Amino acid sequence: MSKTVLVTDDDSEIRDVICIYLRNEGYRVCEASDGAEALAVIGRQAVDLIILDVMMPNMDGIRACLKMREVTGVPIIMLSAKGEDIDKISGLTTGADDYVVKPFNPLELMARVKAQLRRQSLQGSSPTKPADTGVIEIDDLIIDKKRHLVTVRDRAAALTPLEFAILELLAGHRGQVFDVDRIYRSVWKEDKFLSDNTVMVHIRNIREKIEDNPREPRYVKTVWGVGYKVD
Incomplete structure (x- = not known):
């Protein structure tokens, strides 16, 4: 069964590009234009990964990520035009799993999406982890x-x-x-x-x-x- 990715960005052109690449990779896609809309989406349907822009109206990505972590543990990849370390630290501290700086190469974003979903599906199967589950x-x-x-x-x-x-x-x-x-x-x-x-x-x-x-x-x-x- 294909995975579902929620793309959250107030820029419709960026959403469109991301969605095209995701669909080309075989993923199901749903969209939101701000954090509040994204929370409503995950409240009514299951998603496997969330792509979340930082700078959005109504509810920004940082606030949305904090609220998402109250209800879901799925991977979250933050998008931001700011590349300074402090912005990256802020995003990851709120519970995000990865961080991509705009402008980004869509192929790199797809690689990160695949990596997060692969990590989620393989978690616990790595040979470097201890065998017990206690x-x-x-x-x-x-x-x-x-x-x-x-x-x-x-x-x-x-x-x-x-x-x-x-x-x-x-x-x-x-x-x-x-x-x-x-x-x-x-x-x-x-x-x-x-x-x-x-x-x-x-x-x-x-x-x-x-x-x-x-x-x-x-x-x-x-x-x-x-x-x-x-x-």
Whole structure:
């Protein structure tokens, strides 16, 4: 069965281009012109992925993403004309899974759509993940893989699906250092895009949610010049 992608952008020409490429790839498509309309769409039908512009009238993409994460865990790819790191961090912190800067190559966007849907369908099947499907306990940090739940000192940490996958990967191989490329391949199921700091942003978000002091992390540690590990 083909996947359904919701395209949300107030620019009808951009929506049209994206929809043409998506349909050419065999996806079903639905459209929205702002965040409020997109929320109404996902309230009445199931979608497998959301493409969400940041700058829109009525309800922008950041506010819409926050509200979407209250009701769905499907992948969200943010679109924005702003390329500065702070904009990317803001988008991913709200729960988005990926970020594409305008103007973009439609073929790159299609590659990112495929990567997100592939990661979603293959999640849990990677050979780099531990075989068990139980609970990982590291001091006060508890990762319940069956319930997709993380708690720290009995307090639930609201991780996005990608944040959970990264933490599960690192915690499931305690003490082992993973470089950024390996994390990307294991979680996103493809090679990292050139000059993409998405993994770094997600690590930062994880630390904000599980560490008492994100600047001096107790769990997710940086091995400088190499990568990340969970001790």
